[in-house]
Amino acid sequence: MPDMKYILVTGGVISGVGKGVIASSFGTILKSCGIDVTSIKIDPYINIDAGTFSPYEHGEVYVLDDGGEVDLDLGNYERFLDITLHRDNNITTGKIYQQVIERERRGDYLGKTVQVIPHITDAIQEWVQRVAHIPVTSNNAPPRVCIIELGGTIGDIEGMSFVEAFRQFQFRVKRENFCCAHVSLVPMPKSTGEPKTKPTQSSVRELRGLGLSPDLILCRSEKPINHNVKEKISNFCHVAPEQVICIHDLTSVYHVPLLMEAQGVVQYLNERLILNISMPRPSRFMRKWRNLAKRVDNLRKEVNIALVGKYTKLEDSYASVTKALQHSCIATGCKLNLTYIEAVNLEKQMKIDDPVNYHKAWQDLCKSDGVIVPGGFGQRGMEGKIEACQWCRETQKPMLGICLGLQAAVIEFARNVLGLKGANSTEVDPTCEDKLVIDMPEHHPGNLGGTMRLGKRNTYLEPSIVSQLYKKEVIEERHRHRYEVNPEYTKRLEAAGLKFVGKDDTGTRMEVAIIKDHPYYVTVQFHPEYLSRPLSPSPTFLGLILASLGKLKSYMNRGCRLSPRNQSDVSSDEEDLSVSSISLSDENTIIENGKEENLTTNLKKMNGQVNGNTG
Incomplete structure (x- = not known):
């Protein structure tokens, strides 16, 4: 079997910047390339799981098939990727410490002093490697890529043991099997009207100081940012301009995978992780997501x-x-x-x-x-x-x-x-x-x-x-x-x-x-x-x-069948759609006016210059 590939998604500046949607979008893009993926969400809090949380703490408690009460981001993964995750796909500090303490009580450490390094960090790495190989699709196909979202922001004291674990992990699994994507906010103060890159520079500096160097920097902003800003982030954050991905606020989350793919994410991951994806991608590539996004709009x-x-x-x-x-x-x-x-x-x-x-x-x-x-x-x-x-x-x-x-x-x-x-x-x-x-x-x-x-x-x-x-x-x-x-x-x-x-x-x-x-x-x-x-x-x-x-x-x-909508985006010869047959497959998508607007091609032509009308 080929080596498991890992994509670590970290966040900087503030929490709630969209790491969950971006992590899900990585998976969506890779699944469109025919690669099976799985996801892990790491929450650095000491709670064993999300079951006792007030909804005002972290939002809803999401429940899995096996009864796991987990973070709502796992709901994003399941909805985007159409997979079935398990309770162990959600790691918390409480779970890790509980496991280590139980081992210590059994005498598994043979009398050694139990410490954060190496025992806690080793437990984290072992957990990730074990869960990454568990099938999450209906056909029980083994995943090839594991996308790991590290909750919180870089520099949080409760997340330090996880950052250290992944600093070690990148050498454990070898460089060609590990990629770090850092999501950071690029604010645009109304007083100046221009994007500010200092928060991103500080966040990346903090991450690199802890031993992890980002391969991709995903910049979240309210409005599109131009190529000059990408160049500036590239110069100060030790990455090439094409490794800076800009994601502004969009009309729906379904546009995020399209925007990421349009900025060369597939090509980069293919080379960085040696995924052996055939290039260039066919014209039908990610058409289902383009059609879905257009239908929502x-x-x-x-x-x-x-x-x-x-x-x-x-x-x-x-x-x-x-x-x-x-x-x-x-x-x-x-x-x-x-x-x-x-x-x-x-x-x-x-x-x-x-x-x-x-x-x-x-x-x-x-x-x-x-x-x-x-x-x-x-x-x-x-x-x-x-x-x-x-x-x-x-x-x-x-x-x-x-x-x-x-x-x-x-x-x-x-x-x-x-x-x-x-x-x-x-x-x-x-x-x-x-x-x-x-x-x-x-x-x-x-x-x-x-x-x-x-x-x-x-x-x-x-x-x-x-x-x-x-x-x-x-x-x-x-x-x-x-x-x-x-x-x-x-x-x-x-x-x-x-x-x-x-x-x-x-x-x-x-x-x-x-x-x-x-x-x-x-x-x-x-x-x-x-x-x-x-x-x-x-x-x-x-x-x-x-x-x-x-x-x-x-x-x-009509026997519980949806008839074609009385809208111009449905061709007259389109068959009724049964709810049970609606899926994200290319065969069941609806194309506006019988034509496909290639958002990906349009964005690529702009060479990274994204205007306010896109998406």
Whole structure:
């Protein structure tokens, strides 16, 4: 087997500069060249995993098939690369130290003094090499390239052991198998109106002082930067001009791989890592991404979706939900107009405490075409979610409830239809009169981290709108919850009109609840957003968007097939697209006006000079 190739992506100046999207874009470009890739995300915090984080800390907690609770960047990798990662693809300082301490307790170090160097750094290197060889595709093909994103910024004290580990690692795997890409911010102060390279120079100087010399410098900026700036960064950072890649703010993240490829990333990686990619690339190269990016840019008709959540102050708290909504909008040819509504503001008490925000929240809810009630934990905002569920049920507004959204819908139905005014969740009120939602003792032994019902599990569907959307009777979706609907109340709920059409393999856990005489009132215990892909949207999200557009009935009548959009970018002879057949393959892309606009060629002609109209 050929040697494993490693691409380390580091960041400088500030965090949140886009390392995750750039790391995913490296993988997208290489996969387009026929090279299987895998990804590793390193988070230098001491937590074992992301499971106990508040969404305000690092955004949402992303859940993998094996139940791993990981950083949201792994969601970027899975969506961009269409791969299935594992819990070990997310490394934390806590995991490394836990492993080393367990070895020390067993006596594996034979009485030696356990230190950061070499024991911690060796553990990091061994972990990376082990995980890099684990297949992440459906055909179990071994990866050839491993893309590693080092979280935080260079110079952070908590990341020092990882930087030192990779300083050693580059010699361990040999230079031709290791490449370092450094992502840095190039700010453009309004007072001067020109890009400033000093932060990048300082960041690269810090990285080189720690023993890692960047092979590629990826400059993030608000606006395109010209060739003179690239030359300046080249002179001060010890790289050739073609090794400086400029990535300005774009209309969508789907343009990032195109912009990187247009600036010679394939050629450089091919030579630097000896990948043996045949050059030049064919004319169809990355056409699927060009078409995807153009489709996103050409969405015109808007659909207004209200998200009633608990953590709306940070949009990353619902990153996968937002992406899943966008995927469905791409498939239906509409533009997402998403409004975040703080659930607390819908509660009756807010009418007294804060009438301005109360009326604003209800106004936003009433203006929406559809509503989504996502998951969450804790008491705060629960009554607001229940209010939203009641309003959607009574006004026939399309709604999708996820996890806590299902539980809120069940409680609301019990209170207002069955007349059980004391109905609640034991999470909110352990002493409530009617315990409609109860905890699962086998998944809640006392510790919070990793004790929920996690990972991919089967759901068995009865004939319903949900089974039609999925076109399956048995589906696999990822879970993350420690409370469930009390089975003692299900018969009474179903008799009153709330049908449980999805259950687990034991038949005792309620997975899907719907109201039949409603345009779209679907609630699920699992998290369908985790398995949604750009051109293979989650069926439940697609149903919500179609219902919000008033097109769900016609979609169902066509056997759950999307008809060509009434837009100029769809040729008249194009066949209907089935949701199950939509993929990122070249064969299923849509080309505007029957022609392909070659963004890559246009950018290459400009010799690195990128203007403001590109992309």
